[in-house]
Amino acid sequence: MASTRVSFPIEGMTCGACAVTVQKRLADEPGVAEAAVNYATGRATLLVDVERVKIADLVKAVREVGYDSAKVTVSVGVEGLHYAPGVARLESEVAAVSGVLRVAANQATEQVTIDYVPGVTTPADLEAAIRRAGFALAAPIPAEDPVERERLKRRREVRALAARFAVAAVAGVLTMIGSMPLMSAAGHGPGAKGHDVWGRLMAPVEAPVRSLLPDLYTLDPTVLKLAMLVLTVPVLLWSGRQFFVGAWRGVQHRTADMNTLIAVGTGAAFAYSVVATAVPAVFRGAGLEADVYFEAVNAIVALILLGRLLEARAKGRTSAAIRQLLALRPKTARVQRSGEDRDIPLPEVVVGDRLVVRPGETVPVDGVILQGATSVSEALLTGEPMPIEKQTGDRVIGGTVNGAGSFVMEARAVGNHTALAQIVRLVEEAQGTKAPVQRLADRVAGVFVPIVIAVAIAAFVVWFVLGPAPQVVFATVALVTVLVIACPCALGLATPTAIMVGTGKGAEHGVLIRGGEALEAIRRVDTIVFDKTGTVTEGRPTVTHVLGAKKSDGTTVRPGEILRLAASVEARSEHPLARAIVDSAKLKKIDLSAPDRFVAMSGRGARGIVGKFLVEVISVRHARERSLDLGTLTQEADRHVLQGRSAVVVVINDTVQGLIVIADVVKPSAKPALERLRAMGFKLYLLSGDSKVAANLVAKDVGIDAVIAEVAPADKVDEIKRLQREGAVVAMVGDGLNDAPALAQADVGIAIGTGTDVAVEASDITLIRGDLRAVVTAIELSRRTMSTVRSNLLFAFIYNVLGIPLAAGALYPWTGLVLSPVVASAAMALSSLSVVGNSLRLRRFAPSLGS
Numbered sequence: 001m002a003s004t005r006v007s008f009p010i011e012g013m014t015c016g017a018c019a020v021t022v023q024k025r026l027a028d029e030p031g032v033a034e035a036a037v038n039y040a041t042g043r044a045t046l047l048v049d050v051e052r053v054k055i056a057d058l059v060k061a062v063r064e065v066g067y068d069s070a071k072v073t074v075s076v077g078v079e080g081l082h083y084a085p086g087v088a089r090l091e092s093e094v095a096a097v098s099g100v101l102r103v104a105a106n107q108a109t110e111q112v113t114i115d116y117v118p119g120v121t122t123p124a125d126l127e128a129a130i131r132r133a134g135f136a137l138a139a140p141i142p143a144e145d146p147v148e149r150e151r152l153k154r155r156r157e158v159r160a161l162a163a164r165f166a167v168a169a170v171a172g173v174l175t176m177i178g179s180m181p182l183m184s185a186a187g188h189g190p191g192a193k194g195h196d197v198w199g200r201l202m203a204p205v206e207a208p209v210r211s212l213l214p215d216l217y218t219l220d221p222t223v224l225k226l227a228m229l230v231l232t233v234p235v236l237l238w239s240g241r242q243f244f245v246g247a248w249r250g251v252q253h254r255t256a257d258m259n260t261l262i263a264v265g266t267g268a269a270f271a272y273s274v275v276a277t278a279v280p281a282v283f284r285g286a287g288l289e290a291d292v293y294f295e296a297v298n299a300i301v302a303l304i305l306l307g308r309l310l311e312a313r314a315k316g317r318t319s320a321a322i323r324q325l326l327a328l329r330p331k332t333a334r335v336q337r338s339g340e341d342r343d344i345p346l347p348e349v350v351v352g353d354r355l356v357v358r359p360g361e362t363v364p365v366d367g368v369i370l371q372g373a374t375s376v377s378e379a380l381l382t383g384e385p386m387p388i389e390k391q392t393g394d395r396v397i398g399g400t401v402n403g404a405g406s407f408v409m410e411a412r413a414v415g416n417h418t419a420l421a422q423i424v425r426l427v428e429e430a431q432g433t434k435a436p437v438q439r440l441a442d443r444v445a446g447v448f449v450p451i452v453i454a455v456a457i458a459a460f461v462v463w464f465v466l467g468p469a470p471q472v473v474f475a476t477v478a479l480v481t482v483l484v485i486a487c488p489c490a491l492g493l494a495t496p497t498a499i500m501v502g503t504g505k506g507a508e509h510g511v512l513i514r515g516g517e518a519l520e521a522i523r524r525v526d527t528i529v530f531d532k533t534g535t536v537t538e539g540r541p542t543v544t545h546v547l548g549a550k551k552s553d554g555t556t557v558r559p560g561e562i563l564r565l566a567a568s569v570e571a572r573s574e575h576p577l578a579r580a581i582v583d584s585a586k587l588k589k590i591d592l593s594a595p596d597r598f599v600a601m602s603g604r605g606a607r608g609i610v611g612k613f614l615v616e617v618i619s620v621r622h623a624r625e626r627s628l629d630l631g632t633l634t635q636e637a638d639r640h641v642l643q644g645r646s647a648v649v650v651v652i653n654d655t656v657q658g659l660i661v662i663a664d665v666v667k668p669s670a671k672p673a674l675e676r677l678r679a680m681g682f683k684l685y686l687l688s689g690d691s692k693v694a695a696n697l698v699a700k701d702v703g704i705d706a707v708i709a710e711v712a713p714a715d716k717v718d719e720i721k722r723l724q725r726e727g728a729v730v731a732m733v734g735d736g737l738n739d740a741p742a743l744a745q746a747d748v749g750i751a752i753g754t755g756t757d758v759a760v761e762a763s764d765i766t767l768i769r770g771d772l773r774a775v776v777t778a779i780e781l782s783r784r785t786m787s788t789v790r791s792n793l794l795f796a797f798i799y800n801v802l803g804i805p806l807a808a809g810a811l812y813p814w815t816g817l818v819l820s821p822v823v824a825s826a827a828m829a830l831s832s833l834s835v836v837g838n839s840l841r842l843r844r845f846a847p848s849l850g851s
Helices: 016-027 056-066 086-096 122-130 146-185 198-211 214-218 221-239 240-252 258-278 295-316 320-326 419-431 438-466 470-483 488-508 516-522 532-536 559-570 574-587 619-624 631-641 670-679 692-702 713-725 738-744 773-805 820-845
Strands: 003-011 034-038 045-047 073-078 099-104 111-116 330-335 340-346 354-357 368-372 374-377 386-388 408-415 509-511 527-531 542-550 595-599 605-610 614-617 646-652 656-663 685-686 706-708 730-734 748-752 766-768
Touching: 003 330, 003 419, 016 034, 016 045, 016 056, 016 438, 016 488, 045 056, 056 706, 073 122, 086 122, 086 470, 111 122, 146 198, 146 221, 146 295, 198 214, 214 488, 214 685, 221 240, 221 258, 240 258, 258 295, 258 438, 258 470, 295 470, 295 820, 320 419, 330 619, 340 619, 340 748, 368 374, 408 542, 419 488, 419 509, 438 470, 438 488, 438 773, 470 820, 488 509, 488 516, 488 773, 488 820, 527 532, 527 713, 532 692, 542 559, 542 574, 542 595, 542 614, 542 631, 559 574, 559 605, 559 646, 574 605, 574 646, 574 656, 595 713, 614 619, 619 646, 619 773, 631 646, 631 656, 670 685, 670 692, 670 773, 685 692, 685 713, 692 706, 713 738, 730 738, 738 748, 766 773
Parallel strands: 527 685, 527 730, 685 706, 730 748, 748 766
Antiparallel strands: 003 045, 034 045, 073 111, 099 111, 330 340, 330 354, 354 408, 368 408, 374 386, 509 766, 542 656, 595 605, 605 614, 614 646, 646 656
8 A cells, every 4th residue: 555644724613523523524535544633734645545535535424524625727728729639638638637626628718727625736736737638838837935825814714703703892892881770770780690690790870970961871772782783793694604504514514513512602692592582472471581692692793803813813822933944935046057157046946956045145046156155054954053164065955044155056956855844744744743642632622512501501501491580581691601612622732733833942042843743742751762873973074183293303293284284185085084184174175286196095094295205105004014104193193092082193205193082972062962861861871883892982071871782774763762661751852864774663753864865764853953052942841842732632631621611600509690791702712722822832942952
């Protein structure tokens, strides 16, 4: 089975129960191995069998339960379509593209209209399908901008909610003012209508209203009720329309969600009030006051809309990291084609293009510098704070910012294959996942609405039988309040909002966390195993010492001259140690000379003539084979070799003149990072294929006590298993290539990326750069995120467990108070907003060791 992970947007979800409904339906589709629907992001992420599942079928399944997927519609001009014998081949070829929902070709207009799911299908996919069908496009399909699409969608949502809230709020204020003379005419103040908190809160307002609007108290109560009815109708038909449409859709598909609760609650209060207004005799015949609750209906709708408005704005901030990453991509690139430079849209750049990057511009795609030198800031992409020097032959990453230099580069990775695109994909996938702790919340959300409706009906029956007079009024208030206060939204937002902010914050610091399971697993880790080469050390040979021999007059040969002569010879060699010597000379800005009569001596070294000197760079062993006198350098050579370093002898005109010591040095970030991890209580291991002497020296240098040395790459997995059998919960930190099996075996795999290789499949966490302080950042951020998730879930459960009984009137027998529907709606709106606000606190996260 060929499985792949797909993600697409879902529209129409208003609470966690909606997400659970969609998730259950998608999980039932044949060929779907895993399904996760995230209410906070509004996306479904699935692991599917590509041979059995089509995106169009998944969208159809979503529609079956009353929701929909976002889609983009484009009309494409196709040359020669008017003269084609038919459109069936064109339509079938385009329809076969994953993510295409509908294709309609019109020969008369030579246009093809296509509906597709954004993020699953790209304009390039559609263009390729049209070409495969044998047609040419009249013009390229405009590339969609996901950043702009998300921004416009969020802006439309906020504007719509703001307008609906404004209408409901104005109607709510007016009907509340109108309700005061009615309560006064009935012989009681605002506190007595339902013995409720809201009435008592409004009591002090009545006196100012009476003094400002005395004529209002002289109006016929029937006129006031009719005026309030007229004000309430547009609120329900327009401001609150989404609740009733959503509830009706749920009835059609036999589901229930937040809309059901709001619609039933406000609908019941409105219906009761309409009867009391139109046919008051029904109540008076039973000896009851014909009270109305229009002000409560308007206030409930207004407060819930206000909550959703604030929630939409807050949720927009939770996905800020994705937008910031996507915004790193420039819209155009300057390409050299046909002997001239011209700007083209970024999607038109292909592998092999020569691109010109000027000072201050953003590097458009991943590639290699062909001409020029500069410094590049990778801070926004990898978290590396200092600009990095780049020259001919160096790799550059799309989305990074060029410094003062100008250069020409060759495009090596474009589109979805760039490092930036991989990072965005990993963060999006992580934000679409759920932590295992969310499963309980999902199970509760799945049955939440039916349980709440049952509790509301039970409260109505109990108070109708046992409540204070008038029982029907008291029972109705209890029913509406229970329906309105219940909030599955807080349960649905508890985990995904925290994961969204946490994973986004991780990306800002160069830490890519694959999802909720990794976040939760790292909380249990007590042992961290570090691979040595390339993880704790730099992974490449570096010159650490240059020592000159003592002359007969007691002076020492200058180290700079030793390095210059050695590097001049080694510049012609391909040996890794030779590269280290040359790089050291370049770093010190030493000018090299071209050697004459260069000879590479296999296994022994190299020699050549530099100026008037015969220069040889040879191994210590070969120097001793030739009985060369190392003099005072003998002890230094032996000492460094015993410490696991390599030493080469520089011989000038058959006389030993210097010693160059080369080693795979420890990363500067290793010692502070490992000290911090020890202080956090972790047991640290160093795992290496090198000798015990070399491994122990590195371990001693960085402060690791436990060393596992002389382990072949294939046997690293067995060492991880051994530690797990001993009861350890293991995190493995490695390079993601040689260490891939061990990373996969560990409870948490942390891979060191290379800047351009970030999609390390075997890892749970990928560090974009090799700074080991990022390991500390990953663990601290994971702990902080999971702490936020747990506090969110605890708040959501406590809110509902306490709020629903209070709304049902549990305290009335002792205090004489019940919650008003208006207070309940305010509490419900604030509950989900509190969860989102708590998650947003993660945006202030700062690593203890910096980044």
